[in-house]
Amino acid sequence: MxxxxxxxxxxxxxxxxxxxxxxxxxxxxxxxxxxxDVEAPHLSGEWIGAVILxxxxxxxxxxxxxxxxxxxxxxxxxxxxxx
Numbered sequence: 646m647x648x649x650x651x652x653x654x655x656x657x658x659x660x661x662x663x664x665x666x667x668x669x670x671x672x673x674x675x676x677x678x679x680x681x682d683v684e685a686p687h688l689s690g691e692w693i694g695a696v697i698l699x700x701x702x703x704x705x706x707x708x709x710x711x712x713x714x715x716x717x718x719x720x721x722x723x724x725x726x727x728x
Contacts, residue, residue, distance in 0.1 A: 654717050661708040669695035
C-alpha cells in the first residue's frame with residue numbers, strides 16, 4: 646500500500662461482488678508501525694492485512710483470484726476459519 650494514505654487502498658479496491666463482509670487494519674497483520682506522519686503516504690514496503698468473508702468455499706476460490714489480480718494486493722490465501 647505504498648503511496649496511499651491510511652486505508653485508502655482498501656477503500657478504493659474493487660471488491661468482489663459476492664463478499665459478505667470484510668475488514669482491513671493492523672489487527673489483521675501488518676509490516677509494523679508506520680514511521681511517518683499519519684497524513685503522509687505509506688512508504689515502500691509497508692503493508693496492512695485484510696480479511697474478506699464469503700459464504701461458501703467455492704466463492705472463496707473466485708474471490709481469491711479476483712483479489713490476486715489487484716495491483717496493490719501482495720498475497721492472498723484461503724483460511725477456512727469462520728469469523
